[in-house]
Amino acid sequence: LVSIDxxxxxxxxxxxxxxxxxxxxxxxxxxxxxxxxxxxxxxHYTKNIPGLVNTTKNSMSPICTRLAELxxxxxxxxxxxxxxxxxxxxxxxxxxxxxxxxDNLGVWLKxxxxxxxxxxxxxxxxxxxxxxxxxxFKELEDSKVEEIRSEVKxxxxxxxxxxxxxxxxxxxxxxxxxxxxxxxxxxDFHFFL
Numbered sequence: 001l002v003s004i005d006x007x008x009x010x011x012x013x014x015x016x017x018x019x020x021x022x023x024x025x026x027x028x029x030x031x032x033x034x035x036x037x038x039x040x041x042x043x044h045y046t047k048n049i050p051g052l053v054n055t056t057k058n059s060m061s062p063i064c065t066r067l068a069e070l071x072x073x074x075x076x077x078x079x080x081x082x083x084x085x086x087x088x089x090x091x092x093x094x095x096x097x098x099x100x101x102x103d104n105l106g107v108w109l110k111x112x113x114x115x116x117x118x119x120x121x122x123x124x125x126x127x128x129x130x131x132x133x134x135x136x137f138k139e140l141e142d143s144k145v146e147e148i149r150s151e152v153k154x155x156x157x158x159x160x161x162x163x164x165x166x167x168x169x170x171x172x173x174x175x176x177x178x179x180x181x182x183x184x185x186x187x188d189f190h191f192f193l
Contacts, residue, residue, distance in 0.1 A: 004033050008045050008055075015051040023051075031058040039063065040087075047095055057098045063087060064104040071109045088113060089120035093127040100134040107139045111148055118155060125157050129164050137172035138179065145169055 011026045034042055042059035046052040063084050070083070088099060096117055100110045114131055118124070132152070137145050152165055 004030070004038055004042065007033065008042065011052065011055065012046075012049060015049065027052075027054050027058070030055055034059055034061065036062045036066075053098065056095070057101065060099050060102055061104060064099065064102040067113065068104050068106065068109060071106070071112065085116050089117050091117065093121075093124055093131065097131055097134060100131060107136050108144060110135050115151065122155075125155075125161070128152075128155070128157050129161050129168075132165060133168060137169055138176040142173075145172070 007026065007030050011023065011030060014023045014026055030042065039059050039062040043056060046056045046059065049056075067084050088096065091099065096114070099105075100114065105113070114128075114135070118128060135148075137148070140148075149165065149169060153162060157165075
C-alpha cells in the first residue's frame with residue numbers, strides 16, 4: 001500500500017540515522033517491491049548512497065534476470081541481441097562491479113557483460129583487473145578460461161595487468177584442482193563406507 005518513493009525516502013532517512021535493524025527490514029520490503037517497471041528508478045535513486053549498496057544491488061535483479069534470459073542457450077551475449085547494453089555500458093566501474101556480483105548472472109555471461117562494457121569504457125583499463133577478479137574462473141572449463149585470456153590480451157590493458165590476469169587464472173586453476181580433489185576424496189570415503 002505504500003509507494004516505492006515513500007519507502008525509498010524512508011530508507012534513506014533510516015540509513016542516515018544509523019538504524020541498522022530497521023534499515024535491513026526496509027531493504028527487504030523495497031526488494032520485494034522492485035519490478036521490471038521501477039528498477040531504474042530505485043537504481044538511480046540509491047546508486048550514489050554508500051549505505052544503500054544492498055538496495056542498489058537488489059535493484060539490478062530485473063536487468064540481470066533479463067540478460068540471463070537473453071543469453072540462455074547461447075555461447076555468448078552478442079551485441080545485436082543485448083537490449084540492456086545501452087543501460088549497463090553507462091555504469092561506473094563501482095556500479096558494474098555490483099552488477100557482476102549478481103547471482104542471476106552466470107560466469108560466462110559476466111565476462112560478456114564486462115567485455116561489452118569495456119568496449120564503451122576503454123579509459124577504465126586500470127579497473128579491468130579488479131572487475132575480472134569478480135569472475136569465478138574456477139567455475140569455467142579450461143577452454144573458456146583460455147578464450148577469456150586470449151580476448152583480454154586483445155584489449156591492450158598493459159603487460160602488468162596481463163601478468164596479474166595470468167596469476168589470477170593460475171590461482172583459479174589451483175583452486176579448481178583442490179576442489180576436484182576434495183570432491184574425489186569425499187567420493188572415495190563414501191565409496192568405502
